[in-house]
């Protein structure tokens with residue numbers, strides 16, 4: 018019974034689309050209607066994890082974490098590993114809870130059978146995982162229609178920053194180089210008319226997860242055993258990290274934070290070294306940093322005052338800048354990869370000259386690591402030094418580094434014609450199967 | 460309170476039979492005349508280079524293990540069950556996929572194994588067009604292909620141990636870029652552009668950035684304990700420390716931890 022499919026397929030696309038930027042750390046999600054003008058406010062950010070506390074014996078799914086009051090020894094189960102959905106049992110539970118269940122609320126909740134899905138993925142995803150994903154989307158969730166693509170490509174559908182308003186909204190930017198420095202890793206993605214130049218995609222192992230784990234390892238080695246305190250160390254990383262402007266400044270700051278030798282002690286530079294006041298999860302859920310105080314710091318080893326609040330302090334010196342430095346020098350811990358600027362140049366090296374010129378003039382950075390103080394300045398300085406004189410170099414951070422890819426996807430999904438071209442309906446899937454679909458989306 | 464434990468400050472027990480030396484490169488003569496170290500000198504003298512190589516191989520393994528640890532997304536020892544009732548799988552496919560408890564490592568190993576097979580079968584075939592994609596995709600082995608699997612992570616199937624990275628197209632930017640003067644670049648060649656847009660994705664392993672160029676500054680070395688410059692090399696594990704104080708702490712904590 019062959020001819021049944023085709024016409025039904027076109028009719029079966031809905032006029033509401035769930036745009037889902039499914040990150041390892043957070044899900045960025047929102048419903049977009051055709052013809053709408055979506056904004057960042059239409060995007061909801063939800064932890065993509067199931068967390069379990071051995072202390073209050075509670076399990077938190079996704080946004081339920083907002084209600085958590087004790088992050089001590091909180092363990093996480095993350096369905097996305099290295100950027101790819103690996104554990105569908107957990108991902109399904111989180112999607113059902115956040116996108117279709119109570120937690121979504123009336124505004125965000127969707128009925129998949131009446132909704133299209135635009136789902137992002139990281140580049141270089143193993144085909145078997147893509148196939149699993151497609152099968153779950155259609156066979157388990159039964160979305161009306163579906164499009165899966167590398168998230169970064171959707172950024173081409175933002176109007177260029179300095180654009181004339183004359184530029185037609187429906188055209189993707191011609192040349193766009195996305196640097197996506199997020200939780201799982203950092204990827205370099207050159208785009209031409211919204212299409213990924215696959216052979217030039219490059220990836221750095223270093224992402225937010227590795228930075229948090231590194232800080233956790235260093236703090237546990239140098240001060241307290243904090244190996245079970247992932248949540249806290251992530252919070253500390255976000256609060257105190259900074260990227261030094263240059264390797265000369267790196268050397269200077271390293272001197273200023275060194276204790277010296279026995280018999281030749283140096284005073285720690287309190288403009289860099291901070292004491293992080295750890296939360297006790299009774300009076301305070303979150304900690305905070307303040308300038309280092311040697312006297313108070315000495316007190317922390319068992320010499321707490323009998324009266325007044327007890328304080329646990331974590332001193333942070335070179336950790337503040339040596340941890341995010343891995344984005345620029347992965348070899349500092351033995352990762353045999355160039356830093357972000359080197360990886361950008363390596364990516365461009367396999368492309369023709371004219372594309373290089375176009376891409377360097379439009380470099381856009383997305384992802385949470387770009388929010389670390391000093392990151393953009395360092396990236397631009399180092400890139401400038403690698404790019405030949407006379408080339409135009411434009412490096413900007415997205416207005417909202419976390420939601421930018423989502424908004425690009427939302428803009429893409431708001432134009433019905435464009436969306437129709439790429440969507441595959443459930444009927445088509447039922448007819449042709451998942452092997453066909455993986456090919457179709459590649 | 461978060462879970463914090465005060466760590467032992469420094470146990471300061473020096474393991475017998477080995478010492479720290481200032482790392483100025485390997486110098487067998489110094490070892491030979493060191494009277495405190497006769498036994499070691501005797502052992503090291505004939506096979507000094509080999510001992511160095513063994514240390515460096517062990518150190519490479521340790522570094523790879525540590526990085527794998529830092530890269531971990533989920534702790535396989537932590538079992539967190541999905542709370543409440545979630546919908547039942549609607550098809551057999553869905554059931555199978557939802558029940559998978561594999562980690563990403565297993566999927567990536569599968570991918571590598573399949574690519575290896577594809578490369579073997581296509582070798583010798585004259586068709587160049589089809590083979591090019593595979594070659595391109597294989598251009599770089601994962602830096603971490605050489606991480607020895609811990610028992611928990613061991614994947615059945617072909618092991619990819621200690622392969623040296625192979626790079627077929629490592630033309631690092633500089634030469635090409637520097638040769639350009641202020642003139643406009645040649646316009647895009649449409650055939651070339653078509654080929655680029657049609658290129659298949661690289662494999663995950665092949666997508667990793669290359670090491671920094673050989674001519675660049677040498678790898679920086681840090682104290683394994685405090686993070687200051689590491690000028691002294693531990694002869695047992697190859698890690699660096701900044702001085703005697705951190706040497707003691709290193710021995711008490713991390714020496715050979717990832718070996």
Ligand SMILES: [Zn+2]
Nearest residue numbers: 682685701705
């Ligand atoms: Zn030290």
Ligand SMILES: [Zn+2]
Nearest residue numbers: 693695696714
């Ligand atoms: Zn050692």
